Amino acid sequence: MAQTATKPASKAALFEAVRKEFPGTYDKVYTNTAARGLPSRQTRAALDAYLDQLVDGRVDKQANFNAIERVRSKFAQLIKAHPDEIAYTKNVSEGLNMIAGSLPWKAADNVVLCRDVEHPNNIYPWLNLQRRFGVEVRSVPDRDGAIDVDAMLGLIDDRTRLVTVATVTFAPGFRTDVETLGRVCREKDIFFLVDAVQSVGVVATDVEKLKVDGLAVSTQKGLCGLYGMGFLYCRRAWAERITPAALARFSVDLGPDVHEATMGDGHYDLMAGARRFDLGNYNYPAAIAVEPSLDLQLDLGPPVIEDYVCGLSHRLAAGLHQLGLRVSGGPPGPHLAHTVTAGKYARNTHESAGDPDSDALYKHLTDNDVILTVRRGMLRFSLHLYNNEADVDRVLDLVREWQGGKGGA
Ligand SMILES: Cc1ncc(COP(=O)(O)O)c(C=O)c1O
Incomplete structure (x- = not known):
């Protein structure tokens, strides 16, 4: 990949270069890796x-x-x-x-x-x-x-x-x-x-x-x-x-x-x-x-990827928790990998959350080009190496906006 020739100095810059190879990130906030990851331009070219x-x-x-x-x-x-x-x-x-x-x-x-x-x-x-x-x-x-x-x-x-x-x-x-x-x-x-x-x-x-x-x-x-x-x-x-x-x-x-x-x-x-x-x-x-x-x-190194992506998921879990959402596992901790779920657990509910608040928030997010899924009744955000802090902050802003719209709930 292009970023391998001359690696940018900082981790954030390195991953920004990586992100550019994933066109699916250009016009939306993609947080659906737990369902399917975004293929890169190189994958498209190989195919x-x-x-x-x-x-x-x-x-x-x-x-x-x-x-x-x-x-x-x-x-x-x-x-x-x-x-x-x-x-x-x-x-x-x-x-x-x-x-x-x-x-x-x-x-x-x-x-x-x-x-x-x-x-x-x-x-x-x-x-x-x-x-x-x-x-x-x-x-x-x-x-x-x-x-x-x-x-x-x-x-x-x-x-x-x-x-x-x-x-x-x-x-x-x-x-x-x-x-x-x-x-x-x-x-x-x-x-x-x-x-x-x-x-x-x-x-x-x-x-x-x-x-x-x-x-x-x-x-x-x-x-x-x-x-x-x-x-x-x-x-x-x-x-x-x-x-x-x-x-x-x-x-x-x-x-x-x-x-x-x-x-x-x-x-x-x-x-x-x-x-x-x-x-x-x-x-x-x-x-x-x-x-x-x-x-x-292999080029980036799995521990570097894990560290970067889990940094983002921790930021997201902490932010959602602070905003009062019911984040699975509470504040971020060692239980967390790259997937953050929030809402009321419902074992067999996977299309809509079944809970009016979660459904309304899901609609607000998807109406604003956040791609995510509902699993077990919960909103599921799942990140990867193509995400960045701006993605996380955009999700948090949208949650805040939705909460403001329903009277500060
Ligand atoms: C933990 C887990 N196992 C299995 C699957 C799916 O299995 P398969 O690849 O056989 O469709 C999924 C989701 O698609 C999953 O999240």
């Missing part, structure tokens, strides 16, 4: 070039495969994994289901999770195991909107085969104490699987430090790519204990440079590590689309 080739009819398939391997390596680098530990998926659900479907379940094995705050896509895979194999799904209640890690630890026993959490929840958007769970699961040889779609790309992720065995993401949120592609990290030592439930040509190792259409004699070795979860042709355009984001994020 255009890909489509030109396709339309022209001179597709270089080897170049596509090369892109797949480059992108695999870059994603691995982003989360501090090895490329052999990364498989391609189409979304979070597919990644989670690849693990759920491939472990050797027995009746009365159990899975530990927190149903209250997980996305449904990290609940149904386990309910499916309950129905298919009699696996017990053990759930703890949330603790004031957070995943109660201590309670989860209390449910683990010698039949626990897997523990799963969101690293950051989609609402209220709190961080989970992943490291503590990871440590215990590693000690007890329990598969520790995380849904990291609400953190990767914004929150720095080190899979070894967190001691996760599996991590699933899609590319349209913090990775600022397209719908329809995701990555599954599976720690090599675990992946090589697993026989995938689904198999196709790219899951098997017929040796290097063997054409994709080659069928061996039926004897095969599985690919190393998580590559055994790859199936057939890849979502080439989505891989090509996400590459500029990975380049940018």
Whole structure:
């Protein structure tokens, strides 16, 4: 990206240069990363070039495969994994289901999770195991909107085969104490699987430090790519204990440079590590689309991004709290990542808030070109590296204006 050649001196100037590469920021306040991140100009250009080739009819398939391997390596680098530990998926659900479907379940094995705050896509895979194999799904209640890690630890026993959490929840958007769970699961040889779609790309992720065995993401949120592609990290030592439930040509190792259409004699070795979860042709355009984001994020450095974006989310949470809004978690603290939610919690209300005040504020914000969503009845503002303090202050001004308009409430 343009800003890499000569890096501006201050952090704010650096991120202002980054912002210019995201046309979606020019005419609005975009706070909807938890739903989907903004793609950059570079992503648009990469996709255009890909489509030109396709339309022209001179597709270089080897170049596509090369892109797949480059992108695999870059994603691995982003989360501090090895490329052999990364498989391609189409979304979070597919990644989670690849693990759920491939472990050797027995009746009365159990899975530990927190149903209250997980996305449904990290609940149904386990309910499916309950129905298919009699696996017990053990759930703890949330603790004031957070995943109660201590309670989860209390449910683990010698039949626990897997523990799963969101690293950051989609609402209220709190961080989970992943490291503590990871440590215990590693000690007890329990598969520790995380849904990291609400953190990767914004929150720095080190899979070894967190001691996760599996991590699933899609590319349209913090990775600022397209719908329809995701990555599954599976720690090599675990992946090589697993026989995938689904198999196709790219899951098997017929040796290097063997054409994709080659069928061996039926004897095969599985690919190393998580590559055994790859199936057939890849979502080439989505891989090509996400590459500029990975380049940018690796270039800036995940801790620098996290620090910058969380500085903004803290400013927003503090400002909303000061204005008297019901901010989830209260004043900013360690629970906060890049997503701030405010309003009355309502478990299954996702389109409108269902609360007249929140609905009116939502309308005021969206009428004034703030892009956000309602999740679990709350207004959800979710920031990324393309946001700035002016975005945050604009939201706060609009809240103030709306409060003034309704008589200083
Ligand atoms: C925490 C979380 N998990 C999963 C999903 C979606 O899963 P999938 O990528 O399979 O559609 C979302 C939101 O889209 C989410 O916020």
